[in-house]
Amino acid sequence: EAQVTQNPRYLITVTGKKLTVTCSQNMNHEYMSWYRQDPGLGLRQIYYSMNVEVTDKGDVPEGYKVSRKEKRNFPLILESPSPNQTSLYFCASGRTGLVNTEAFFGQGTRLTVV
Amino acid sequence: AQKVTQAQTEISVVEKEDVTLDCVYETRDTTYYLFWYKQPPSGELVFLIRRNSFDEQNEISGRYSWNFQKSTSSFNFTITASQVVDSAVYFCALTGSQGNLIFGKGTKLSVKP
Numbered sequence: 584e585a586q587v588t589q590n591p592r593y594l595i596t597v598t599g600k601k602l603t604v605t606c607s608q609n610m611n612h613e614y615m616s617w618y619r620q621d622p623g624l625g626l627r628q629i630y631y632s633m634n635v636e637v638t639d640k641g642d643v644p645e646g647y648k649v650s651r652k653e654k655r656n657f658p659l660i661l662e663s664p665s666p667n668q669t670s671l672y673f674c675a676s677g678r679t680g681l682v683n684t685e686a687f688f689g690q691g692t693r694l695t696v697v
Numbered sequence: 698a699q700k701v702t703q704a705q706t707e708i709s710v711v712e713k714e715d716v717t718l719d720c721v722y723e724t725r726d727t728t729y730y731l732f733w734y735k736q737p738p739s740g741e742l743v744f745l746i747r748r749n750s751f752d753e754q755n756e757i758s759g760r761y762s763w764n765f766q767k768s769t770s771s772f773n774f775t776i777t778a779s780q781v782v783d784s785a786v787y788f789c790a791l792t793g794s795q796g797n798l799i800f801g802k803g804t805k806l807s808v809k810p
Contacts, residue, residue: 618800633796671740682792682796683729690740691742
């Protein structure tokens with residue numbers, strides 16, 4: 584089954600404790616992206632990757648890191664999480680972008696930083 | 698700059714009513730795509746429709762219909778005879794220049810029995 588898998592689905596952590604949210608897709612998509620969703624703000628792009636070893640900042644990259652060492656995986660790293668990073672996070676992938684109807688979103692990761 | 702505006706933050710209707718969700722967009726691109734996504738209470742994003750900027754035909758899919766008007770930069774979504782299962786947050790989105798999607802802030806629809 585074609586899918587984007589995020590883990591964990593739910594996470595409560597403390598300020599300053601490094602964490603990684605994993606994202607994996609099984610569709611051989613070149614494009615992957617991370618979004619965060621906050622009430623009243625919609626979804627905003629954090630980082631994106633056009634292909635392996637190519638990553639770039641989206642609209643709200645501060646406090647996040649990503650890597651794209653292999654095509655299928657695009658982990659989101661919070662080196663020192665803060666409460667303002669409490670949010671619902673989505674990973675997405677698409678063949679060459681999110682324009683195609685083949686674009687897929689993960690199930691979401693609800694992160695709480697206390 | 699590209700932008701999507703969903704002016705209605707929350708809408709509440711009674712079952713069987715028709716409801717229209719508004720979406721207004723801004724872009725300088727001549728070729729672009731518009732989308733609607735549904736986010737039910739369970740939280741996942743469900744793709745509903747993609748519309749090419751060159752295709753202004755309205756589309757109907759069951760109780761759902763979409764009205765794309767380039768002249769007013771609008772891509773409105775109508776649910777006919779709403780049902781409780783339609784309760785969700787609906788997002789309108791526009792293609793950005795980086796292969797990404799630019800989302801509106803969403804409209805929360807509550808359908809009461």
